[in-house]
Structures are given as C-alpha cells and as structure tokens.
Amino acid sequence: MSVLIYALLLTSALLVALILTYVGIPLWGWTLYLAAILAILQSPIWLWTIAAAIALVLNIPRLRRWVISDRLFHLIQAQQLLPKISDTEKAAIEAGNVWVEGEFFSGRPHFQRILSAPYPTLTPEQQAFLDGPVERVCHMATDWEISQRKDLPPEVWADLKEAGFFGMMIPREYGGLGFSNTAYSAVMTKLASRSFTHTATVGVTNSLGPAKLLLHYGTPAQKNYYLPRLASGEEIPCFALTEPQAGSDAASLTSSGTVFEQAGELYLRLNWKKRYTTLGAISTLIGLAFRLYDPDNLLGKGKAVGITCALVPTNTPGVIVGRRHDPMGVPFYNSPMEGRDVVLPIGQIIGGADQAGEGWKMLMQTLAAGRGISFPATCTGVAKLTTRVTGAYSTIRHQFGLPIGRFEGVEEPLARIGGLTYVMEAARLYTCGAVDQGEQPAVVSAIAKYQFTELSRKIIIDGMDILGGAGISRGPRNLLANIYTATPIPITVEGANILTRALIIFGQGAIRCHPYVYDEITALNQGDFAGFDRAVWAHLGFSLRNGARSLILSLTRGHLARVPLSGKPARYAQKLAWASAGFACLTDYALLAYGGSLKRHENITGRFADVLSWLYLGSATLRRFEQEGQPVEDWPFVQWGLETAIAQIQQSFDGLLSNLPMPILGNLLRAGLRLNSLGGPPADRLSQRVAQLMQQADTREHLTAGIYLPQDPEQALGRLENAYRLTQQAIPILKQLKAEVKSGQLSADLAHQPTAALIEAGLRAGLISGPDSDIAYAAEVARTDAIQVDSFTLEAYQNIGHPSSLTMQK
DSSP: OOHHHHHHHHHHHHHHHHHHHHHTOOHHHHHHHHHHHHHHTTOOHHHHHHHHHHHHHHHSHHHHIIIIIHHHHHHHHHHTOSOOOOHHHHHHHHSSBOOTHHHHHHTSOOHHHHHTSOOOOOOHHHHHHIIIIIHHHHHHOOHHHHHHHTSOOHHHHHHHHHHTGGGTTSOGGGTSOOOOHHHHHHHHHHHHTTOHHHHHHHHHHHSSSHHHHHHHHOOHHHHHHHHHHHHHTSSOEEEEOOBTTBSSOGGGOOOEEEEEEETTEEEEEEEEEEEEEETGGGOSEEEEEEEEEOTTOTTSSOSEEEEEEEEEETTSTTEEOOOOOOSTTOOSOEEEEEEEEEEEEGGGBTTOGGGTTOHHHHHHHHHHHHTTTHHHHHHHHHHHHHHHHHHHHHHHOEETTEEGGGSHHHHHHHHHHHHHHHHHHHHHHHHHHHHHTTOOBHHHHHHHHHHHHHHHHHHHHHHHHHHTHHHHSOSTTOSSHHHHHHTHHHHHSSSOHHHIIIIIIIIIHHHHHSTTHHHHHHHHHHTOHHHHHHHHHHHHHHHHHHHHHHHHHHHTTTTTOOOSOOSHHHHHHHHHHHHHHHHHHHHHHHHHHHGGGGGGOHHHHHHHHHHHHHHHHHHHHHHHHHHTTOOGGGHHHHHHHHHHHHHHHHHHHHHHHHHSSOHHHHHHHHHHHHHSOSOOSOOHHHHHHHHHHHTSHHHHHHHTTTSOOOOOTTSHHHHHHHHHHHHHHHHHHHHHHHHHHHHTSSOGGGGGSOHHHHHHHHHHTTSSOHHHHHHHHHHHHHHHHHTOOOOOOHHHHHTTTSTTHHHHOO
C-alpha cells in the first residue's frame, strides 16, 4: 500500500472518528470501528493482538476496573483532583433540583425542552388584586413622601395588612391569598415601580422568612397557629441569619442554643447577636438561625446538633430589638437584634424537635427557589420604570432644537435600557413559570439574583445619565434618584453578588448540574469503586463528544446545530448551542486542570458563571418571543438582547482562554475564536432602532406593562406622562410649522425663537387651526413644566427628612 493511499486512509479514518465522536457512539461501537480500520489497513497480527487486549479491558467492566479504574481512583484521591465537599456545601449543592441549566452543561441543549417550558399567566382574581389593592397602595404615597417620612404612612401599613399583602404566598386554608409565584412576582414588580420601600417590606414576609419555612417544614400545630396570624399581619415576621462574623459565609454563624431539661420538659436557652434583619425593629416573630448544642444528648442527636431554625416571639424576655440600620437612606426597616439567655420550649424549633440540626438544609432549600422570584421582580419593576421615564424624557427634553432622544449619544444608553428590560421581563416570567410547576432551580435562582440586580444597576445608571440634572436633583419631581441610591441594596443582600458569581453559579453549578462530576465525587467519598468506574468512563466519553461537537460547530459556525426554530430566531439558537458546546468542553478542561482547587480560582469560575448566565438569559429571550407569537415590532429588542448575550459569552470565552493554564492549546483556541468568534455587540443601527421604538407610545406600553402609572398630572410620573402624550399629539403640528419656515411661508427668524412664537405666527398666518394651536401650546406648557427640577427654601431644605418637610416644600 503506497504512502499516499495510507495517508488518505488515515485522514479519512480520523474524519470519520471525529464524526462518530460528535454523534456519540458507545464503547462497543468504537471497538467495531477500530476492527474495521485495522482490516482496511491490513494491519499485522501483533497490532490486532494489542487492539484486542485494549478492547477487552475497556469493554469488560470488572477487567477495566482492575487494570485502570481502581488505580485512577487512588490517584485522584491522592492528588485531590476532585473537590471535597463539606456537609454545609453538600446541603447547598443538593438544594433544589436541576432544571434547564443542566442543558447548558450537557453541551447539547435540548431546545425543544427549553422552548416548551411553561409560560405563566395571571388568573382574573390575581389581575384584579393588581388592579385593585396594589393600585390603591401605590396611589396612597409617593416615593418622595415615603422617603421624607422615613416609613410607610400608617394608612399604607393598615392597607397592606387588611388586603393580605403579607400572606400572598400563604395558602387559603390558613387565611392567605394562595397566590402563585408569578402573581407574587407581578405584585412586586408593580410595587417596585412606585417605591423600593414597598418591596422590601412586602418581600420579606413572602420570601425567606417564618411563613416560607413553616409552609415547608412546620408542624401542623405551628402552621395552624402562626400562618393565619402572619397572613393577617397580626404577626410581623423577620428572619435573623447574618452576624458580624457570618456574612457571606453564613454557615459560620456563632449564635447558640442549648438544650436543657426543667420539670420534665425540654427547653432552649438562646444567645445571639444579629444584624441586617429586615423588619427586625418592628417584628413580633423572629425566625432565628443558630447552632444547637445538647450537652446531655437529650434529643438523641449528639452533643453538637447543628444549625437549627426556631420561632422566637419578640416579647420573650431577653430579646432586644428596636434599633435600626440606615441602608443608603432607604427607609425600610433593617435592624440589628440581640438575644440574651432567651428561654423557649423545645417545640419552638421549626418542625419540632425532629427538625433540630436541619436548619441549614431548610435555608438552602428555601433560597433555592426564593432568590429567583423576589429580587428579579423588584429589579424588573425598576427597569420598566426607567424605560418609561427615559423614553418620555428623551422625547420632551429638547436641546439644540431637537429632542435629546434623536442624538446617538443618548440612543446608545436608551437601547441598553430597553433591550435589557425586554430580556429581564423574559427571564422573570420564564423563572416564575418553572417554580410554579414545582421546580426548585437553585443555579438558575442564583443566576437570576445576580444578573437581575447587576442589569438593573446598569439600567438605572444609564437612566441617570440621560436625565442629567433632572436625575440628580432630589425632590418630589425626581423619579430615579431614590432608586439609584437603593441599587446597592439588592446587590448586597441574600448572597452578595461577588460571592454569588464567583462561588455559587458555577462553583456549585458545575458539581450540581454536570452529568457526572457529583457522581464521581460521591463515589470517591464513599469508596464506591464500581460507581466511580461507571461515572468516570461515561465522563470521558462525554468530554470527547463535547470536544468534537465544539470543534465541528465552530468550523461550521453552529449551522449544524439542530434547533426547533425557523427564520431569524433559529440562527441565534444555533449560536447558543454552539456556545453551550464550548462551555461544556472548557468546563471539563478546567476541572481537569485545576482539580479540587478550581473553586479557589474565582476569576475563572466567575467567567464561567457569566457564560452560563447569558446562555440562560438568551434562551429565556427566545422563549418569550416564541410564546408571544413572534411579534414583528418586538424583533429589534429580541435581536438586541440575543446579540448582547452572544457578545457577553464571547467576551467571557476570551477571558477564559487567556487565563486557563493551556499554553499550546490555549493559543490555538484563542486564535480560532478571534478568527471565528460567536459574535459581537449589537450594531449601532440596531441600537438606534431600539431607542426610536422606546419613544413610541405603543412600544412603551408593551415594554413597561404592569407598572404603576399615576393619573394625577401633579405627581412626577403623571406629569411626565401627560407631557409626553401632549408632545406626541403636537409633533405633526410643529413639523408642519417648521416645514413652512424652511419653505419661506414663515420668517426664518422663527427657527431661533421659542416654540410659542412659532405657534403664534402659524396661527396668525392661517397655517394651523385654533384647536391645533391649542394642542401645540398645551404641549409646550406641559413639556416645559415636566423638565423643571425641585428647589427649596433654605428652611425647607434643612428640614428635608423631617415630617415637617412634607408641608414646607415649595
């Protein structure tokens, strides 16, 4: 056989092998393929012998274990190539379940599943609650009034209790509203568009707190007693977890409880010092997390029982509440609290004595779903409000003779605001739909908490830049300053964003969502040689398949990825599939390169988290577009969101390949990605189109649906909306007059005079009618009024923040 033919045969064999790897044939299939190659190449008997020996070892599990897997088992243990998992980490990893995030770790996302996930809607009763009690509560006090009072007005507190806001997630059988997560999210979105104080107050009573823990873990007696009282607002709950020495590392809490016996009954003696407890200063019932000790083993669980959660009435002797923090000046109750020798019956443990020591698992299970609902809703409300405000302001605010929304420098941040708002609403509903169907997607919830808070921060900064002086001048007219001030709060709480990105999204996600890593770690920890053998060889095949898939999809720019879509959306789904293959491939490489130390390389895990996050956000965007029937008018926002997702993924890949320890392979991959990147950021033309649509009435209504819109033109947003509406009506009238100036029908000097002079000249010349002039004048008056900012007398300014300031403003 000539050298040329031999080379051609080998090349063909390698190409076929690449295709077979991409397809993913089983081990016995590779054995048959190898035999066919040896036969075609007329291989000598000694090569057949070697190949047969290898095939036997690989295909017979017991032989494979004896020759390879058992030795590999001990090598990985000795070199600590896989991370060790503590009990607290195990509880966090096992919290909730794996939903569509597992699709992205697979490297071959099943878009039929992703795009057919339930898309939630509101019932007529839930919509009526939004249109009735929520509308009423929003109407009762402006954000400025709340900030000046440093509290919600008494009538708002009373309405929140009476209407059932504190029991939205409590079932009807206990006196609650029994709302879905989607309905709760919609309420929070609307409240957030009015005031952050509303959401902080309502959120803790419905999210992580005594009610949530009681629903999942409480005894029947505890549920029957406390849940009706919580639903009615008779009890004001809080949850005390964070301590001075246990912030992000909440598992390191030092608050303690000791079991003791007295007169034949078991009791707890509790001591704690907590901080950052929302509603703590006014609470009547504390959900307390502490370490439980049982020196006499009275519970039969050993002396160090572990983290436990208990219900502590604040009127119990030894409980110290009443002080409060000042989080960025936002006047929701956030408080320190202490307990000194607080004695309670053992039955105050949530779930009773049987649940002693199960507190960390309770918290992780509850957070697994909760993170994905409350903050995403709040941040979406902020995003929608900012979209509404900037779209209107960019239309009515004129500079250099033009609305500022016509300037490219303003169009760029406008596009970010509108595009990201569309993406956030898509992901909010997508996540709510999953949780309402019983999913507890821990990793997706962490993605949602991190990304929504970060994206809303970007949106509000862009909004402040567009408003300029009107954004920074605080007062009753200002719509964004208080939100801007409050933005660091959701960034910080319920798992600071630095921790969430660097450790939770990918650090825990890689173990929880990867098809084989957790099985391998479990097998190693349990000394399960057979389980390890099964997992590690399946993992090897998985890695090879994703390597081949990533290479082939890269060479074909993703066109070979099969997706259940057509038209323009299909191309973006193919790119997400291509990105998923690269993500899965690099994940396995990082696990191999770093081993058990990967979680300490937080810059690397953070970039992986960004890829995973944008894979989810991009998929949610596609899901919304499909669910809503692919409306043509939404496509610019969808395209902007998808191109942003692809660009963010590409940027993270660049960072990974520049920093992963792969000197030769890394250079090749970097060169390949630069020549054949997934895609760049949205083009200027697309951003301009998004910005223009944001200033159109129909698009604004669709993009900001579900927020509070005051009808009173004396309120800040009502004034802005009125000016926008009148300005839209006046646009064709003023356009006609300006055309007459250009044509010479009106004096050219009018181009440099106030608009009122132009209107008057047009009316005198008979170029516009009386009613048209009235509309144009009204628009000019409203527009001028809407762009004014607040000012105060010296006395009023010095009293800002005091109750008297509410009557002193001028």
